Amino acid sequence: MVIKNLEKKFDTIVIGLGAMGSSTLYQLAKNKKSVLGIEQSNIPNSIGSSHGINRIIRLAYSEHPAYVPLLRRAYELWYDLEKVSNEKILYKTGSLDISEENHWVFSGSLSSCLEHKIPHKVLNSSEISKKFPAYNFPHNYKGLFQKDGGFLLSEKVIENYTKLAVAHKAKVSSNEKVINWEVNNGEVSVVTNKSIYKSNSLVITTGSWINKLVPELLNLAVPERQVLGWFKTKNDSKFKNNFPVFSCSVDEGRFYGFPIHEIEGFKIGKYNHLNEIANPDNQNTSLSKQDEHVLRSAISRYFPEANGKLLQYQTCMFTNTPDENFIIDQHPNFSQVFLAGGFSGHGFKFSSVVGEIISEMLINSKFPKELEFLRLSRFNLASKI
Numbered sequence: 001m002v003i004k005n006l007e008k009k010f011d012t013i014v015i016g017l018g019a020m021g022s023s024t025l026y027q028l029a030k031n032k033k034s035v036l037g038i039e040q041s042n043i044p045n046s047i048g049s050s051h052g053i054n055r056i057i058r059l060a061y062s063e064h065p066a067y068v069p070l071l072r073r074a075y076e077l078w079y080d081l082e083k084v085s086n087e088k089i090l091y092k093t094g095s096l097d098i099s100e101e102n103h104w105v106f107s108g109s110l111s112s113c114l115e116h117k118i119p120h121k122v123l124n125s126s127e128i129s130k131k132f133p134a135y136n137f138p139h140n141y142k143g144l145f146q147k148d149g150g151f152l153l154s155e156k157v158i159e160n161y162t163k164l165a166v167a168h169k170a171k172v173s174s175n176e177k178v179i180n181w182e183v184n185n186g187e188v189s190v191v192t193n194k195s196i197y198k199s200n201s202l203v204i205t206t207g208s209w210i211n212k213l214v215p216e217l218l219n220l221a222v223p224e225r226q227v228l229g230w231f232k233t234k235n236d237s238k239f240k241n242n243f244p245v246f247s248c249s250v251d252e253g254r255f256y257g258f259p260i261h262e263i264e265g266f267k268i269g270k271y272n273h274l275n276e277i278a279n280p281d282n283q284n285t286s287l288s289k290q291d292e293h294v295l296r297s298a299i300s301r302y303f304p305e306a307n308g309k310l311l312q313y314q315t316c317m318f319t320n321t322p323d324e325n326f327i328i329d330q331h332p333n334f335s336q337v338f339l340a341g342g343f344s345g346h347g348f349k350f351s352s353v354v355g356e357i358i359s360e361m362l363i364n365s366k367f368p369k370e371l372e373f374l375r376l377s378r379f380n381l382a383s384k385i
Helices: 019-030 066-085 103-116 123-131 154-167 209-211 289-303 348-364 371-376
Strands: 010-015 035-038 054-057 091-092 094-102 121-124 140-144 150-153 171-172 178-182 185-191 197-205 222-231 245-250 252-257 268-269 310-320 326-328 337-341
Touching: 010 019, 010 185, 019 035, 019 154, 019 337, 019 348, 035 154, 035 197, 054 066, 054 245, 054 252, 054 348, 066 103, 066 154, 066 310, 066 348, 066 371, 103 140, 103 245, 121 123, 123 140, 150 154, 154 171, 154 348, 178 197, 178 245, 197 348, 209 222, 209 310, 209 337, 222 289, 245 289, 252 289, 268 289, 289 310, 326 348, 326 371, 337 348
Parallel strands: 010 035, 010 197, 035 171, 094 245, 197 337
Antiparallel strands: 054 150, 091 150, 094 140, 121 140, 178 185, 185 197, 222 268, 222 310, 245 252, 252 268, 326 337
16 A cells, blocks of 8 residues: 655654554554554564464563553553454453462562452462363462453454554555665654655654664564464363463473464464574574474473364564563654564553553653663663653
């Protein structure tokens, strides 16, 4: 899609219309800003970080208790999106965080629940298997169950945010690649393979491509190849009707998974899969025997009734920061440029609230105090706010 009849200059240009970018575009357009969104591929697409039907959402957050207030707001905004789009997007299945008791996956989840007074249940391995028969964890493992966990339909999120942004008069151009951007005398210029656009401000939410447009992030937002698999089960009902989303840390690594939804098969992935640093412009989308073995290593021990035929797989991209926390900030050298990236495989669930945060930062020129831990200053890259 190529846009026509452009305004001479926009209030803001958003580069990258995945989860974060489409949400930001919608929030800015809803606030009556003149905005242009540019996406190098289709909307949505299968080359970034948000394809493959769904992404997990968890309120009991093992990574860091500071994310919980963001999650609570994210849930509110997901309900709002369902209302305004008139489409089901959030499915609550409950969530399980499973590991040995002293490992951060379980202990961090428990700490977040206690600190933020989140209703939860602690289950031992036999209680997990009794309540959810598809699960089969060793006796020394514990799980934290939280009823509000579930999954989001990831491609539908992007589709709906983009449609709503356009309904609020945003301009959108897909299959247009940004080559360069610069700031001169306070004005932003964005050069693509099709045109040159001007704006007062710029938002860069390009996922695994962010360090190509912001070289300062070269070692701070590192792309990584990820593999997801869907496996045939012996009894689909065990993996469909009574199966919480999960995150677990076991001897074989840290894994995550979903109940059967929309397509056949139990879906599972391993965080940081084979630890492959990747070039997003030259992605390896094939499946090796090692890729499949990595996923089966967990299935065979902990979900043995799903160790059937590999029905399908997809590759996608993580973008990892050194501390695995996000980057949300202004550019270290240009106050007109806002960055959201490095979501390290756990960011999608926050995309509703990240769009709101970026929009408010841009409009009000204020950075939320509760997000200081996500700023570039932690890497000795100080922004202008």
